Amino acid sequence: MSRQRADSQGSLGPDDEVMPYSDDETDDELEPNLYARITVGWKVKANDRPYHHLPEFKKKIFLCFKKSRYSGNGIKTYKYNVLTFLPLNLYEQFKRVANLYFLALLILQSIPDIATLPWYTTLIPLVVVLGVTAIKDLVDDLARHRMDKEINNRKCEVLLNGRFQESKWMDIQVGDVVRLKKNDFIPADIFLLSTSNPNSLCYVETAELDGETNLKFRMGLRVTDEKLQEERQLAEFDALIECEEPNNRLDKFAGTMLWQGQRYPLNLDNMLLRGCKIRNTDVCHGLVIFAGADSKIMRNGGKTRFKRTKIDELMNYMVYTIFVLLLLVSAGLAIGHAFWYDDIGSKAWYLYDNKNQSSSYRGFLSFWGYIIVLNTMVPISLYVSVEVIRLGQSKFINWDLQMYYPEKDTPAKARTTTLNEQLGQIQYIFSDKTGTLTQNIMEFKKCTIAGHSYGTDLDAHKCGPVDWSWNRYADRKFQFMDHSLVACIRSKKDQDVLEFFKLLSLCHTVMVEHNEGDLVYQAASPDEEALVTAARNFGYVFLSRTQDAITIREMDKETTYEMLALLDFNSDRKRMSIILKFPDGRIRLYCKGADTVIYERLSRHSKHKESTQAALDLFANETLRTLCLCYKDISTDEYEAWSRKHKEAQLTTANRDTALDRVYEQIENNLMLIGATAIEDKLQDGVPETIAKLAKAEIKIWVLTGDKKETAENIGYSCSLLTDDMQIHYGEDHNLFMFRFLMILVAYLITNMMKCSFCPLQIDFVDMACECEAVICCRVTPKQKANVVSLVKKYKKAVTLSIGDGANDVNMIKTADIGVGISGQEGMQAVMSSDYAFAQFRYLQRLLLVHGRWSYIRMCKFLRYFFFKNFAFTLVHFWYSFFSGFSSQVAYEDWFITLYNLCYSSLPVLLVGLLDQDVNDKLSLKFPKLYLPGQQGTLFNYKNFFSSLFHGIFVSLIIFFIPYGAFLQTMGQDGEAPSDYQSFAVVTASSLIFTVNLQISLDTSYWTFVNCFAVLGSIAIYFGIMFDIQSAGIHVLFTSAFTFTGVASNALRQPYLWLTIILTVGISLLPVICIQFLHTTISPSEGDKKYEKQMEEEEEKKRVPAFQRGQRSRRSAYAFSHSRGYADLIASGRSIRRKGPLYLGRFMYRRRRLNKTPPKVIQL
16 A cells, blocks of 8 residues: 655654754745735646646736746856846945945045046056955856856756657756756756665755755655656546645745646655755666756845844944044034134135135035045045955965864864854854764663663673674664673563664665675764664664565564554654555554653653653763653554544645644654663864853853753763852852852743843843853753843844854854854764854864964954054045135145055055964964953954044154155255255155054064065155156156156155154154053063063973972083092182172073072072
């Protein structure tokens, strides 16, 4: 008979550590009202292309124009073509406020009455910024063009006119029957009809969907597999498929097939999704359901959740603040111009410009003129520079060999370039346990059967591991220490023990391959594989499975059981069941799952409840993962009645999962307990040390796990999250004083808190939990993990990081400010959803304490300096306006204004943002307290911003007024007066270039050749370009654009002006040097303290003590020497007189250097 099978998209993992893909997406990423739309709205007719172009399947696209709702199979992921690139790219770039602001300035500069700067001073920087971005976008889009062309032109066999013909992917349509062969990519979302494998099994590799390279299996319906093998049969296939609308849920598919008067349920097991690859299957046939843009992989190519760092938000607010300052300063200077014109300008005949304009109107024009002059207060290159720095920091993470895992050839990977500095501000870490803190390599260690525990006898361990030579199917790597269990199995006297391992060999979703006589199990979770392998070694060997049967070897006898239904695992059910028909006609349900759900479904006649519970508690205390096993005998009448309900639920299209769950509940009751398993999952290397080090950095760590409370508590001890001096506080008790607490929270409390969007219970929970040094949440589902993260983000406004390795962690990873994926045993879903990825949990300390801290410090230093240099540059115009009648005149040469941020001052600060270090990586890891400034946000805030502002004001004041004073009454050596405006502009510009480049030198903590070259090179570039653009030759070619002819060569040959430049630079830098000296001496930073401490330790190691009390010394041979000693010289005192002062000087130097108390005995 044909079996009735529930949805199967995963496999059982105990204690909710494995989940179906349905919880992978966060709520805002799911297509809205998805389940409300899962109605019979998508119809596909096999081998009937005209059917899909009927009027009822048309949709309106514009006015009265309509097209078919069924997409073609050609894809288009590129954004631009030859005609649309320029306008569309410019449109996208000008959606950024900064670019739009500078475009408005360019328009203002084209108005003659207010144009105080030539148009090219704004146009050239804007074109460079737009051009660099456009080139990057163009390169990316050309790659997409090439990829689309390659994919659309792939070949596939399509059934046309009664026979298979080779066709391009782009020509495939919905309703076509296609033939795929081994190693072919699947061209569309296809309903599997038949394969060359027995029972219509098809193996697929889903690496392009979820990153996993392990094979998964799909199965066609039995009816199609039996009747659709030949080309003629496939050509006559005329079924109608009714299913859900196209959507982005990779884990769900619900539909029905109407064929030959019968309805058959369809689910994800029957689907081959586009992007997968056929493996270990010679030939398979399928019907195209969703093509092209309607396929699930293309539907998942939509928008990605954009994460923004705190520094980003603060930087934007500061830019807004600068813009407000710009408006206020411009308005003030415009008012000044209006008053000046009334008092002076209108009365000076030599200033008459033939324009009869009022002072108010002139002030209005002056306002816009100063908006143009002072526009560099809002830096156009800031955002581009920040992106360059972030890209470089991401590359450093990728290239870090100390985060490379050679065993799996897995380097660290920064999957985003926008969050690096946020790594230096983490306050809370939310971690999964299995596969993240542990290795996720499961080993069957202990079990309890009918109240008797096995594997717990310490004496049994002395005998060594069990010898499996009696079992030719045994996995030789499997080790078990309790010989009594093997003896019990082989004697066949204890039926409970036999039933226990029979259940393990039958109740699972593992697939088996026969490789050169050996059995190779492929399981969706390591737990499943460990349990089936254990049954295999104890004599119950899983041999094969079909759609309707499972074959096992029970000791020395091979038996086949008919599979009537498979009730699969999901994160809500926390259990799986299988209904089998035995060879003697009996029907039995086997079930395994978490103890919380199994115990509430046990029959009141079930035995060994208390003893099994005691064993479960013992296993949990040993940090073992537990699973309960039970069974139920079902009468034929009971099964037939339930089977009808089950089939009705399977044929439901809307809310099929809910309907199936209700049906499952009706059969999974009155269960009889057999026993429980205990699986060990060892900690990864370096986990306790990493957690301890992160805790010293005052990062609070929360572990979110599906394990039992006792297991979670003991894992806390083993990984140093919980220490002996901590008091454990359970979530049910709200009245404890919080001091060095670890809170253990059970899942149902989280469920109660999340029932309302805002309630005092949520606030109380967050406040209480955040006072604890660590929190462990046990028995949580994937959605509850995300809820815990969102609660802390919502009420604490803290920077959060989530780290996990499996599909059940994806929701949590996407919810946190930063998501980290570990490429472990549970596939690549977590990695593909993460911002950063690596192979081992211990690398997290280097990611945060080294790369995160460096990135934060570098970015903060870059921003502080960037704002300073722009204020120092721009505000010179402000001081100059007081001596130019507030007339919007500029203090520099026009080309200097154009190239200042592009060429003269950009490279040194970029290198500081990329390479600077206050301490090296070893000290960063040795002293985790160095991480605190990032958490507290002390290196970049409004205080630092205004400090940069006032520093810029001071430097601009010096740069303007010292040259101004020097130029008042000046005569050069040749009798010429260099005190003209153009010479003044050259001197102020030169002073500024020296000042800002030497200032970044003072701010640089880590010097390399590249830094030195950048500083000297920027100064050299300035003088080289200045002499070129102020030469006579270029003036002849472009007379109106280059008006400072010969000014540089004339002014800078005067020693007096060089002295002025030196004086200006010295006075500008002297306060900075003094402040840095006082700060380092009186109030050194944590980095300075740790660096000094390290130097002292290294000096102490180098100094060899003359004598150490209590140290065993080697016997000397002095007494037997035949050479004359130095007694006469010592008695004469000459040695002391000559060497005494020198030695004393060395001693005093060491005392000052080491800051140590002098030794009590000085040996001279």
